[in-house]
Amino acid sequence: MKKLSFYFKTHNEYSKPITEHDFLLRCIPQELPEQKLVNLFLDVKPLPTGGNFGQDSFGNRTYVGRLPEPHKVFNYTIRGVAIRDDSLKEECDPPLPIYTFPSALTKPSEILRELLRDTPHDEDILRQALLFRESVYRSMAYKSEVTDVKTTAAEAIRQHAGVCQDFTHVFLALCRMRGIPSRYVSGIPEGEGASHAWAEVWYQGKWYGIDATRNCPADETYLKFCTGRDFSDCPIEQGIFWGAGYQKQEVYTTLKEMPPEE
Numbered sequence: 001m002k003k004l005s006f007y008f009k010t011h012n013e014y015s016k017p018i019t020e021h022d023f024l025l026r027c028i029p030q031e032l033p034e035q036k037l038v039n040l041f042l043d044v045k046p047l048p049t050g051g052n053f054g055q056d057s058f059g060n061r062t063y064v065g066r067l068p069e070p071h072k073v074f075n076y077t078i079r080g081v082a083i084r085d086d087s088l089k090e091e092c093d094p095p096l097p098i099y100t101f102p103s104a105l106t107k108p109s110e111i112l113r114e115l116l117r118d119t120p121h122d123e124d125i126l127r128q129a130l131l132f133r134e135s136v137y138r139s140m141a142y143k144s145e146v147t148d149v150k151t152t153a154a155e156a157i158r159q160h161a162g163v164c165q166d167f168t169h170v171f172l173a174l175c176r177m178r179g180i181p182s183r184y185v186s187g188i189p190e191g192e193g194a195s196h197a198w199a200e201v202w203y204q205g206k207w208y209g210i211d212a213t214r215n216c217p218a219d220e221t222y223l224k225f226c227t228g229r230d231f232s233d234c235p236i237e238q239g240i241f242w243g244a245g246y247q248k249q250e251v252y253t254t255l256k257e258m259p260p261e262e
Contacts (some may be wrong), residue, residue: 001085002220003038003258008188008195009077010237011250017070018243026186026226027078027236028053028061033088035224040080046071060226060234067241076237081258084220091205099181099202103229106173109154115139115170116177125180129201129210132174137215140167149231164197164213165231171199171212172230184230185209190221192254195236198222223255 008027025044029037044051048065056062067074102108119135122128143161153173156166168184175182181202189196189211198211198218209218228234 001083001087003260004082004084004190004221004223005080005254005256005258006082006188006223007077007079007252007254009252010075012074013248014072014074014243014245015247016243016245017072018241018245019068019070021067021071021074021239021241023048023065023067023074023237023239025063025076025237026056026060026234027076028063028225029078029080029082029187030059030061030224030226032224033090034084034086036083038081038083040078043075043077045073045075056226056234058226058228058233060228082223084223086220089206092207095181095183095202098229099183100176100179102173102176103232104152105150105169105230105232106153106176108173108177109157111157112154112170112173112177115157116174119174125201126203126208128178129175129180129182129203129208132171132178133210133212133215135174136167136171136212140170140212142167142213149235167213168197168199169230171210175199175201183207183227184234185218185224185227186231186234186236187223187225188253188255189214189218189223190255190257192252194251194253195225196222197231200227221255221257 051065054062141161147162147166153169156162157170172182185198200207211218226234
């Protein structure tokens with residue numbers, strides 16, 4: 001069990017004023033048997049009208065609001081304390097078939113099929129997933145600004161480079177070609193930096209976190225925000241607005257373990 005202090009801030013700046021800004025956030029940590037929130041504070045500036053908490057079709061917690069007045073800056077911050085204890089994971093029903101089939105960003109390609117053939121086969125789902133994790137980690141180099149949120153697993157593996165969402169998409173593509181139920185996860189890992197992506201595979205009634213970018217388990221040092229078939233199902237921020245100009249975004253996160261007595 002770990003007691004974690006978390007902080008997540010996104011700063012959006014626009015070169016020209018925007019108006020009629022409707023947004024949806026998925027940065028609210030999930031409440032699960034193995035992940036409980038002790039406290040949570042959400043701050044959105046400018047102050048929105050009609051701000052409401054809700055849930056999307058994948059079960060992710062959401063916050064929606066509207067900023068009708070002109071503004072050039074949009075900030076949102078969450079902070080709080082969570083308890084992570086993977087020993088409390090509960091068995092769940094088998095996932096929907098959508099987590100076994102290719103999604104828009106995880107469709108097979110010849111290079112992906114080659115990587116699948118080159119990865120040793122194991123009948124045990126979890127051991128097979130760990131072999132895929134190793135293959136992705138060894139086949140990809142972490143490079144920023146060579147991909148974007150629309151980059152597919154096929155495009156990422158073709159250039160053997162990308163960021164965490166690309167590593168995760170390639171890993172998911174391999175799992176689904178082998179028929180392993182798997183899903184995309186957004187959240188933050190221990191330390192400081194930016195948001196992160198990893199995967200979960202369903203094995204013997206439970207979801208297990210796997211981080212192909214770091215070649216390690218996504219364990220109690222990770223805080224989960226949202227899940228989906230791939231990135232397009234669960235971006236942390238979505239929105240529409242009136243206006244033209246350039247948008248600049250900066251993200252800063254921290255997740256650190258607290259002494260049990262605090």
